[in-house]
Amino acid sequence: MASISVFGLGYVGCVGIACLAKLGHRVIGCDVDFNKVSRIAMGLPTIVERDIDEVMMEGFKAGLISATSSAEEAVLKSEISFLCVGTPNASDGRLDTSFLVSAVRSIANAIRSKSTFHIVVIRSTVPPGTNAMVSEIIEKVSGKRDGINFTVVSNPEFLREGMAVADFLNPPLTVIGSLHRRALNKLKELYSGLGSEIVEVDPKVAEIIKFVNNSYHALKVAFGNEIGAICKKLDIDSHQVMDLFCKDTQLNISPYYFKPALPNRTRWKCLSSVLSRTATTSTSSACWNACSRLACAPWVSWVSPSRQGPMTSAIRPPYAWQKRCSARAVRSASMTAT
Numbered sequence: 001m002a003s004i005s006v007f008g009l010g011y012v013g014c015v016g017i018a019c020l021a022k023l024g025h026r027v028i029g030c031d032v033d034f035n036k037v038s039r040i041a042m043g044l045p046t047i048v049e050r051d052i053d054e055v056m057m058e059g060f061k062a063g064l065i066s067a068t069s070s071a072e073e074a075v076l077k078s079e080i081s082f083l084c085v086g087t088p089n090a091s092d093g094r095l096d097t098s099f100l101v102s103a104v105r106s107i108a109n110a111i112r113s114k115s116t117f118h119i120v121v122i123r124s125t126v127p128p129g130t131n132a133m134v135s136e137i138i139e140k141v142s143g144k145r146d147g148i149n150f151t152v153v154s155n156p157e158f159l160r161e162g163m164a165v166a167d168f169l170n171p172p173l174t175v176i177g178s179l180h181r182r183a184l185n186k187l188k189e190l191y192s193g194l195g196s197e198i199v200e201v202d203p204k205v206a207e208i209i210k211f212v213n214n215s216y217h218a219l220k221v222a223f224g225n226e227i228g229a230i231c232k233k234l235d236i237d238s239h240q241v242m243d244l245f246c247k248d249t250q251l252n253i254s255p256y257y258f259k260p261a262l263p264n265r266t267r268w269k270c271l272s273s274v275l276s277r278t279a280t281t282s283t284s285s286a287c288w289n290a291c292s293r294l295a296c297a298p299w300v301s302w303v304s305p306s307r308q309g310p311m312t313s314a315i316r317p318p319y320a321w322q323k324r325c326s327a328r329a330v331r332s333a334s335m336t337a338t
Helices: 011-022 034-041 052-061 071-076 098-112 130-142 164-169 181-190 203-233 238-247 264-275 285-292 320-336
Strands: 003-007 026-030 065-068 080-083 118-122 150-154 173-177 197-201
Touching (some): 003 011, 011 052, 011 065, 011 080, 052 065, 071 098, 080 098, 098 130, 118 130, 118 181, 130 150, 130 203, 150 181, 150 203, 173 181, 173 203, 181 197, 197 203, 203 238
Parallel strands (some): 003 026, 026 065, 080 118, 118 150, 173 197
16 A cells, blocks of 8 residues: 555546545545645545546545645655646646646655655646656755655556546556656556556656647547548448448557658658548648647658648537547647647
């Protein structure tokens, strides 16, 4: 059993508290919002989500869940602190990490008076380089040394709204980014109850994979809508077409072609028929630009609005959640990755 503090009791933090307790860990939540602290302290979730009420109350009744508004208390009562603070879009579209920095400073002040090793885990969606920034802040404020008195780990979350509890407890994989073996071993032990593959990577890889995932999901929505538009013009059942497309897990839904630095000729063959030769060209240019501006996605960097032809916004995702997901993912990736 690990002792964990969770900073930020919103969507990610609330799900994290409930599910970490489900895994048998002792968890204390911390937030500046007294109403959220009060709800967690009573075993009540701060969000509406499938299964969250039952899982939260189960952990509360087992004596594994508590909450406080004191950052010092939360840190001193734990060996690991999870940063689940919101990082909303700033006015220029980039991620606003000011709330996260504020939480980090509070944690650093508490680490100053702590004699035992402490691990800070970043779960929030953050731009690459945040891990190093957080480490520098903690060293400066606490006077302690990274790797000796504390360390910072990047551990992105991959949760779908409406399926967050199930996604936490049954992830396709768990990504842990750290430069210190002690922290990697501790996080692997923490997540051992999940039974999923645990992948150790460089912190920057762990930070950017969230943007890559979000951009690709937005790309799928745009691609599916484009195919739907084409099929509608040709009086073809688009659902049957896409069901057939997804059955091919050897080439279509597979790692094949997903390698950077594909030859230019191969790139053209892969995408030109969809982007340049179709009757409709309503695929979201923002989606393609978001991918092309990611440093890790050079295989689509050749795409430009001039090659795509006239772009429109006539085609909308078939479901409201897809529209929100696409817009949020494209906006975050395109503005943060520059």
